[in-house]
Amino acid sequence: MKIAVASGKGGTGKTTVSANLSAVTGIKLYDFDVEEPNAKIFFKGNEKSRDVYRPVPEVKENCTLCGVCREVCQYNAIVVLKDSIMIFHEICHSCGACVYLCPEKAMDEVKRKIGEIIDVYKNGKCILTYGKMDIGEVSPVPIIKEMKKDMEKNAIIDCPPGASCPMVESVKTADFVVLVAEPTPFSFHDLKIAANVVKELKKPFGVVINKYGLPYNIEERCKKENYEIIGKIPFDRKFAEKYSKGELIKDKEMFGEIYDRILEIL
Amino acid sequence: MLTAENPLRLTIISGKGGTGKTTVSAQLAYRISKVRRIVLADCDVDAPNLHILLKPKILEEKEFIGMKKAKIDSSKCTNCGLCYELCRFDAIVEDSGYYIDSTSCEGCALCYHACPEKAIEMIEETRGKIYISETKLGPFVHAILFPGEENSGKLVMEVKELAKVEAEKSGAAAIVVDGAPGIGCPVIASLANTDLAIVVAEPTLSGLSDMIRVLELTEHFRISSVVMINKFDLNIDVSNKIERLCKEKGIEIVGKIPFDDSIPEQMSKLEFPFKGRAAEEIENSWDTIMDIAMNSK
Numbered sequence: 001m002k003i004a005v006a007s008g009k010g011g012t013g014k015t016t017v018s019a020n021l022s023a024v025t026g027i028k029l030y031d032f033d034v035e036e037p038n039a040k041i042f043f044k045g046n047e048k049s050r051d052v053y054r055p056v057p058e059v060k061e062n063c064t065l066c067g068v069c070r071e072v073c074q075y076n077a078i079v080v081l082k083d084s085i086m087i088f089h090e091i092c093h094s095c096g097a098c099v100y101l102c103p104e105k106a107m108d109e110v111k112r113k114i115g116e117i118i119d120v121y122k123n124g125k126c127i128l129t130y131g132k133m134d135i136g137e138v139s140p141v142p143i144i145k146e147m148k149k150d151m152e153k154n155a156i157i158d159c160p161p162g163a164s165c166p167m168v169e170s171v172k173t174a175d176f177v178v179l180v181a182e183p184t185p186f187s188f189h190d191l192k193i194a195a196n197v198v199k200e201l202k203k204p205f206g207v208v209i210n211k212y213g214l215p216y217n218i219e220e221r222c223k224k225e226n227y228e229i230i231g232k233i234p235f236d237r238k239f240a241e242k243y244s245k246g247e248l249i250k251d252k253e254m255f256g257e258i259y260d261r262i263l264e265i266l
Numbered sequence: 267m268l269t270a271e272n273p274l275r276l277t278i279i280s281g282k283g284g285t286g287k288t289t290v291s292a293q294l295a296y297r298i299s300k301v302r303r304i305v306l307a308d309c310d311v312d313a314p315n316l317h318i319l320l321k322p323k324i325l326e327e328k329e330f331i332g333m334k335k336a337k338i339d340s341s342k343c344t345n346c347g348l349c350y351e352l353c354r355f356d357a358i359v360e361d362s363g364y365y366i367d368s369t370s371c372e373g374c375a376l377c378y379h380a381c382p383e384k385a386i387e388m389i390e391e392t393r394g395k396i397y398i399s400e401t402k403l404g405p406f407v408h409a410i411l412f413p414g415e416e417n418s419g420k421l422v423m424e425v426k427e428l429a430k431v432e433a434e435k436s437g438a439a440a441i442v443v444d445g446a447p448g449i450g451c452p453v454i455a456s457l458a459n460t461d462l463a464i465v466v467a468e469p470t471l472s473g474l475s476d477m478i479r480v481l482e483l484t485e486h487f488r489i490s491s492v493v494m495i496n497k498f499d500l501n502i503d504v505s506n507k508i509e510r511l512c513k514e515k516g517i518e519i520v521g522k523i524p525f526d527d528s529i530p531e532q533m534s535k536l537e538f539p540f541k542g543r544a545a546e547e548i549e550n551s552w553d554t555i556m557d558i559a560m561n562s563k
Contacts, residue, residue: 008313010283010447015472035448036281036479038472074333074375095354095374135482138419138451161283161447162312168369168414184533186288190313197413201369216534237500237525244470244501 002155003027003262004174006198008190010161013180013210013233015039016243017258018158021178022127023248024255028152032170033160034115034131034140041246045122052131053111054142056089057098063106069098090138115143140166148173163193171198176262177205178230181222183214188221195227204265206230208258228265231258273305273433274440274559277460281480283447285468286496288315289529289540290548291444294464296539297549299403302439306401307429308408309422309456310446311394319538322399322406330409330424332393332417333373336366342385349377349386369414394421398428405432419451423458449483457484462559463491464520469504477508481515490562494521494551518558521551 005018014033019042022029031039057069057078063085070078070085077092078085089112099107114137120128131143144166151173159170171177177198181191191207198205206228209218213235222229231254233239239249249255278291287310298304308316338349340363350358357370358377378386394411407429411418426443433441445456445463457463463484467477477493484491493512498505505522512519526544539545 009315010313012284035450036472036476038282038475041471041475072375072379074373093372093374095372095376096352097374097376097379100352100376101379133449135449135479136454136486138454140448140450162418162452163413164312164411164418164452165414165416166450167312172369184530185318185536186315186533189315189318193313193410193413200414211530214530214534240470240500243472244468244504246471 001176001266002151002157002174003176003178004157004159004171005178005180006159006167006171006194007161007180008163008194009187012182012187014161015042015158016210016233016249017178017180017208018156019043020249020251020255021259022156023250024252025259027154027156028126029128029156029158030147030151031128031130031158032144032147033158034133034143035160037130037132039128039158040120040130042248043120043128045120045127047118047120049116049118051113052115052117052143052146053113054094055096055109056092056094056112057087057107058110059085059087060106060108062104064104066103069102069107072097072101090136094142117143117147141169144169163197167194168197168201171201171203174203176266177203178208178262179205180208180210181218182211183209183216183218185216188218192225195225206261206265208233211235230261273438274563275443275459275461276440276464276555276559277443277445277456278464278466279445279453279456279480280447280466281449281476282468282473285466285473286523287466288319288444290464290466290494290496291442292316292319292538293540293545293548294552295403295442297552298440298442303436304404304440304442305429305433305436305438306403306406307425307441307443309425309443309452311409311411311418311421311425311452312446314408314410316444317408319536320401320403320406322401322408324397324399326398328396329392330394330396330411330421331390332415332420334375334388334390335368335371335373336375336377337387337389338364338366339385339387342383344383346382348380348382352376352380372416393417396424396428398432404438405436407432418446419455422446422452422455449479453483454487457487457489460489461563462555463489464555465491465493466496467493467508468496469498469501469508471504474504474508478511481517490558492518492520492555492558494523495519496523497525498522499525518554520554520558521547523547
């Protein structure tokens with residue numbers, strides 16, 4: 001079973017929930033927030049890293065400057081000059097259209113490094129896999145896709161924030177989605193956006209309220225939207241301080257109950 | 267001096283989400299608006315929040331047309347499977363025939379060009395909305411990307427373009443942009459043509475790690491940056507680390523916002539402008555920010 005932890009708004013406690021769930025259940029954690037990976041702070045161990053590449057086009061000598069590649073490129077990544085072709089690899093989506101459609105077969109693909117995937121081992125067991133996108137790269141999606149290729153059967157996934165392609169790519173692989181929200185109008189607003197994505201993907205989900213106790217009545221609002229609340233983490237400066245030092249809350253009862261509720265729903 | 271001909275463009279980013287971008291953007295905009303005309307823009311189009319605080323009056327609504335996406339005409343399709351073979355985004359699904367999973371389609375149009383039966387069309391659809399609004403602080407451009415959509419970078423560019431137009435119309439001396447979390451496409455788009463990036467960092471190990479990455483990003487694109495530490499007294503050790511690191515990089519700390527319980531309280535009640543110690547510290551940072559921004563312009 002794969003459980004994805006997402007939120008819409010950033011900083012509501014995705015990593016807190018996913019890392020603690022992983023620690024309490026012993027299920028391996030995958031950090032898909034490859035733009036800003038943080039789970040590694042909570043799980044120290046021996047790291048083994050491998051590079052991630054994506055294919056990008058390169059022009060061969062038999063190019064006739066016909067310009068078909070520029071016409072078919074939907075991302076404006078190709079410019080045809082008077083005597084050469086310029087390709088902007090940063091904005092290329094690696095779709096392969098220019099390569100496939102070149103009438104002269106004058107395009108090759110080369111590998112471009114876009115990031116790394118790192119396995120973290122403790123006592124010989126891989127406890128965390130996280131991705132790290134290179135600075136200046138535009139899309140985390142190819143790294144997330146690569147990470148999805150060899151996942152264990154049971155997994156907890158720390159998702160990227162937001163509700164667009166990186167979040168969708170991460171949530172797609174899950175059997176259940178935990179949406180983390182805090183009792184503020186902002187977080188509730190973004191929770192609704194994230195819940196709509198999850199509904200569209202037809203995934204069962206539940207809400208964990210972090211900083212429970214702040215005055216905004218998010219419980220009532222969740223009820224109105226028919227979101228089930230499967231856990232609450234109290235608002236406590238102590239937790240914030242622990243998080244700041246990279247320490248887990250490790251409350252077996254609190255996170256165990258969330259996990260049990262997920263099993264019940266499924 | 268700040269002039270309307272050439273408005274100062276400030277972008278508030280953070281790397282990590284939830285460190286206080288929106289709080290800082292709004293309060294700083296409020297401070298500047300006391301002395302100058304400003305325009306605000308919310309470029310966190312995935313999860314926009316600034317409008318909740320500013321309660322804007324929407325004057326104009328525009329549709330955001332994103333990438334065209336593929337659609338298979340089943341009456342023309344002969345099930346040859348070429349599109350399925352070629353698509354690198356797993357956007358073509360085989361299920362007694364072929365159809366497009368539009369959440370996976372990146373609009374590359376390879377299938378459209380390659381289909382021997384010309385059975386694939388590229389369809390334009392509204393993928394989000396852009397709003398031009400009026401607030402107590404000044405004109406405000408915001409947007410929402412429909413859930414699960416692509417191209418937030420393109421939408422961010424459109425929001426910024428419209429903010430520039432509003433600035434010209436109203437004679438604004440500054441454009442304050444609330445950016446997106448992360449270091450990818452929406453952030454890079456928010457940072458384009460920025461005079462100064464204000465990085466809001468929180469003193470947690472995660473916050474530190476994310477701040478380092480976002481500063482590498484601004485360095486990569488040669489954008490001047492300053493740092494504001496939010497809740498600096500939550501963990502003094504990490505705060506000191508942030509300060510040391512910024513000093514080494516020659517990056518100015520323009521504010522150290524204290525942990526202030528009244529901020530989440532005021533936010534819950536949507537009481538804005540904010541009051542109290544944290545709000546004052548944000549406002550006080552303006553003079554330093556202006557000096558640095560004018561120099562880097």
